[in-house]
Amino acid sequence: MTGVPPDLRPWAEVDLDAIAHNLGAVAALVRPAQVLAVVKADGYGHGAVAVARAAEAAGAAMLGTATVAEGLFLRRAGIRAPILVLGPAHGEEEAALAAELMVTAFDEAGLRGAGAAARRRGAPARVHLKVDTGMTRLGFPPEGATKAADLAAGLGLFVDGVFTHLAAAEDDPAFTHQQLDRFAPAAEAVRARFPRAVRHAAATAALMQHPETRLDLVRLGLGLYGLLPAPHLAAGSALRPAMTLWAKVAQVRQVAAGTTVGYGRTFRAASPIWIATVTIGYGDGYPRALSNRGQMVIEGRRYPVVGRVNMEYVTLDVGSGDRSEAAPGDPVMVFGPGLPVDEVAEGASTISYEILTGIAPRVRRVYRVGDRVVGVRDLVTAEGVAALHPPAGVPRA
Numbered sequence: 180m181t182g183v184p185p186d187l188r189p190w191a192e193v194d195l196d197a198i199a200h201n202l203g204a205v206a207a208l209v210r211p212a213q214v215l216a217v218v219k220a221d222g223y224g225h226g227a228v229a230v231a232r233a234a235e236a237a238g239a240a241m242l243g244t245a246t247v248a249e250g251l252f253l254r255r256a257g258i259r260a261p262i263l264v265l266g267p268a269h270g271e272e273e274a275a276l277a278a279e280l281m282v283t284a285f286d287e288a289g290l291r292g293a294g295a296a297a298r299r300r301g302a303p304a305r306v307h308l309k310v311d312t313g314m315t316r317l318g319f320p321p322e323g324a325t326k327a328a329d330l331a332a333g334l335g336l337f338v339d340g341v342f343t344h345l346a347a348a349e350d351d352p353a354f355t356h357q358q359l360d361r362f363a364p365a366a367e368a369v370r371a372r373f374p375r376a377v378r379h380a381a382a383t384a385a386l387m388q389h390p391e392t393r394l395d396l397v398r399l400g401l402g403l404y405g406l407l408p409a410p411h412l413a414a415g416s417a418l419r420p421a422m423t424l425w426a427k428v429a430q431v432r433q434v435a436a437g438t439t440v441g442y443g444r445t446f447r448a449a450s451p452i453w454i455a456t457v458t459i460g461y462g463d464g465y466p467r468a469l470s471n472r473g474q475m476v477i478e479g480r481r482y483p484v485v486g487r488v489n490m491e492y493v494t495l496d497v498g499s500g501d502r503s504e505a506a507p508g509d510p511v512m513v514f515g516p517g518l519p520v521d522e523v524a525e526g527a528s529t530i531s532y533e534i535l536t537g538i539a540p541r542v543r544r545v546y547r548v549g550d551r552v553v554g555v556r557d558l559v560t561a562e563g564v565a566a567l568h569p570p571a572g573v574p575r576a
């Protein structure tokens with residue numbers, strides 16, 4: 180463990196070598212297809228700027244955000260790589276264009292908005308057309324692809340890509356192939372007008388187990404962070420989880436049999452035990468659903484969460500010996516090596532995506548390359564607001 184802060188607040192340790200490794204491993208797997216690194220939702224909670232830099236340095240061809248604002252944030256941090264906004268850009272097309280962001284058009288209004296922005300700015304707008312082949316979320320219907328491409332051409336847009344999103348790539352190969360079969364003619368219709376448009380469909384689950392979905396480009400999200408959308412994909416995976424989440428023990432006390440712990444008194448000690456109060460709660464992103472269910476690790480040993488998860492604290496049963504097994508100031512691993520985030524997510528009846536993206540802004544991100552801490556993103560410190568952006572010192576990995 181490196182970069183343990185002196186204070187008692189929680190922190191997320193992010194291994195930028197792991198990000199680079201994961202990008203490289205997927206790039207090698209999917210070649211000659213290229214890799215778009217998905218850094219939306221603050222880089223799945225890891226910190227979009229640091230992840231984008233690491234992914235770009237490791238060979239990502241493109242970055243993907245969900246919103247124009249996320250793209251602008253990366254540009255303001257100095258990221259020059261091609262960026263595709265995967266979600267709606269309606270009403271923000273001009274800002275996107277000014278920052279050289281590619282936008283997704285999934286309806287006529289989006290195309291017209293991009294066309295109008297391009298006219299106003301006197302600059303070409305680059306768009307990817309999204310086709311809905313079965314996700315039933317966003318996209319032109321496959322049979323509308325020709326019309327969309329014609330309209331784009333009429334508006335003077337450059338269609339750089341055409342894509343779809345797969346709804347059940349991890350566990351429904353038949354439906355995945357149906358989606359691909361619907362996508363192929365739609366993509367060809369677009370490429371009849373825009374021959375250089377790249378085709379993309381696969382996110383992590385599909386690229387791992389259905390090579391035929393890789394096409395020209397894959398959109399790597401969860402896998403970039405070293406995790407997998409479903410446990411059966413783990414076989415043979417060389418990915419390395421990038422994040423370890425930590426908190427600290429704030430106080431330890433021995434309680435007598437019959438003592439209740441926390442809000443609602445949902446836990447009662449059956450015998451004398453030691454209770455450690457740990458500095459992370461649902462306000463930091465640790466799910467309240469793990470009240471009386473979760474586990475955390477201190478010095479390699481797991482201890483159960485007892486009582487309710489609070490906004491800032493959880494309480495652990497750290498044993499019943501004569502002396503406490505934990506002391507104030509001890510680092511507590513919330514997830515990481517030996518306690519996967521997938522296990523934490525499962526205990527809270529959710530998925531790793533939600534746990535990662537739910538880690539609050541006030542939780543510091545500590546960036547590591549090898550054994551060196553290369554940057555810290557901390558919104559609030561004892562001195563006040565420390566940095567609204569990651570420090571410029573976070574180097575290219």
Ligand SMILES: Cc1ncc(COP(=O)(O)O)c(C=O)c1O
Pocket residue numbers: 217265344381382383384398399400401402408
């Ligand atoms: C359009 C699109 N592509 C790719 C991804 C990345 O998916 P994953 O994290 O499963 O790789 C997402 C994530 O939700 C997405 O919305």
